Amino acid sequence: MRRIVLGTLLLILAGCAATKQVERNEQILHKAEQLSQSAIIVDTHIDVPYRLRNKMEDITQYTKNGDKFSGEFDYPRAKQGGLNVPFMSIYVPAEHETQKIAKSTADDLMRMMDSIITAHPEKFARAGSPADVTAQFGKGLISFAYGMENGSPIEGDLKNLKYFYDRGIRYITLTHGKDNHIGDSSYDTTHTWKGLSPFGKEVVVEMNRLGIMVDISHVSDDTFWQVLALSKAPLIASHSSCRAYTPTFQRNMSDEMIKAMAAKGGVIQINFGSDFISDEYQKKDRDRRDSINAQLRPRNLTMRDSAGRVVAHEYEMHHPLAVVDVKDVAAHIDHVAKIAGIDHVGLGSDFDGVGDSLPTGLKDVSMYPNLIYELLALGYSDANIEKVCGKNLLRVWSTVEEVAHQLQRQ
Ligand SMILES: [Zn+2]
Numbered sequence: 001m002r003r004i005v006l007g008t009l010l011l012i013l014a015g016c017a018a019t020k021q022v023e024r025n026e027q028i029l030h031k032a033e034q035l036s037q038s039a040i041i042v043d044t045h046i047d048v049p050y051r052l053r054n055k056m057e058d059i060t061q062y063t064k065n066g067d068k069f070s071g072e073f074d075y076p077r078a079k080q081g082g083l084n085v086p087f088m089s090i091y092v093p094a095e096h097e098t099q100k101i102a103k104s105t106a107d108d109l110m111r112m113m114d115s116i117i118t119a120h121p122e123k124f125a126r127a128g129s130p131a132d133v134t135a136q137f138g139k140g141l142i143s144f145a146y147g148m149e150n151g152s153p154i155e156g157d158l159k160n161l162k163y164f165y166d167r168g169i170r171y172i173t174l175t176h177g178k179d180n181h182i183g184d185s186s187y188d189t190t191h192t193w194k195g196l197s198p199f200g201k202e203v204v205v206e207m208n209r210l211g212i213m214v215d216i217s218h219v220s221d222d223t224f225w226q227v228l229a230l231s232k233a234p235l236i237a238s239h240s241s242c243r244a245y246t247p248t249f250q251r252n253m254s255d256e257m258i259k260a261m262a263a264k265g266g267v268i269q270i271n272f273g274s275d276f277i278s279d280e281y282q283k284k285d286r287d288r289r290d291s292i293n294a295q296l297r298p299r300n301l302t303m304r305d306s307a308g309r310v311v312a313h314e315y316e317m318h319h320p321l322a323v324v325d326v327k328d329v330a331a332h333i334d335h336v337a338k339i340a341g342i343d344h345v346g347l348g349s350d351f352d353g354v355g356d357s358l359p360t361g362l363k364d365v366s367m368y369p370n371l372i373y374e375l376l377a378l379g380y381s382d383a384n385i386e387k388v389c390g391k392n393l394l395r396v397w398s399t400v401e402e403v404a405h406q407l408q409r410q
Helices: 002-009 025-038 048-054 075-081 100-121 132-137 157-167 197-211 223-232 255-263 279-300 306-318 326-340 365-377 382-409
Strands: 011-012 020-024 041-046 084-091 124-127 143-147 169-173 213-215 267-270 343-347
Touching: 011 075, 020 267, 020 306, 025 157, 025 365, 025 382, 041 143, 041 343, 041 365, 041 382, 048 084, 048 100, 075 143, 075 365, 084 100, 084 132, 084 169, 084 365, 100 143, 100 157, 124 132, 132 143, 132 223, 132 382, 143 267, 157 169, 157 197, 157 223, 197 223, 197 382, 255 267, 255 326, 267 279, 267 326, 267 382, 279 306, 326 343, 343 382, 365 382
Parallel strands: 041 084, 084 143, 124 143, 143 169, 169 213, 267 343
Antiparallel strands: 011 020
């Protein structure tokens, strides 16, 4: 708790020639901290599983690398920040589809997360429903819900949807960075299917029937519109932000898409990564990478070589990126609330997935109170903040369950 107070009392303002520190309103800060503990905070995208697959750490304790924190999630920091329901991303890289190891990768990640829950029942529990979330919140447990990022593990067999539902998967992000056998991705320019594949259409219908939330983060616009028309249940975007702030970035959602998804009851969970939040950051980041590569290429170096990293580091020192702040994330939330309504926005941080690009004041799971502070400062009521923190997502999840029950009765 201390860390939050000290960390947030002084807020470094971006854009000033000299670093300027502004004192925060202590009363609002106190209220933000209280709200973070009393509200159910659901974050629909945290990349802990893949982080632990790369380097195992004990997430029941502060995870550290020397005197610095390593990673953006651990139990003590989640408790500090009031995080109750991290959707653990069962992320499967796009290449695993052609390598035919997608399903086994997903299985490995879920097995690893299950074993953490089993070893620490006093801290964690798996949540398969909003009812589990509420019950476990009452017991002070952190609920791990599973969301699968990339539909490749379905491996062309609808039966695998039931298999993964039974294993605890409650949303599936249909694609990742490349077109897959389900549909087209926003990062791919191939337009393999011009939206959903024929099999992808069956996948959406079966997800509705089983009660798995359909996640349209990462899909192309064509895919989005086809999924929206087809799905009988509201959709989620588990970790996307507003294209209004990043006009050329197809990975974020346009106002038109956000409004249409909201009209069918869905929710966009805002991604905190700076390149999702700020066009200026994205441009500077791209320019910087291009310039560094232009210096490395003639010398036959890459960023993977230590000599290449020295060159890159030197360049980066003299070409800082735009500073993105927790206020800018609050602006995305406010934008959705204004164009689509307060019932249609939530949190999908992408912690442990977007590296050092996290905004000032929103660097890890201990810092949700800073975001709540900004919403309070914008005049949001407690009830509306609770919606953003988790109630909106839980409402969609409950509706997805109801739709599934209806479809199963037919
Ligand atoms: Zn992602």
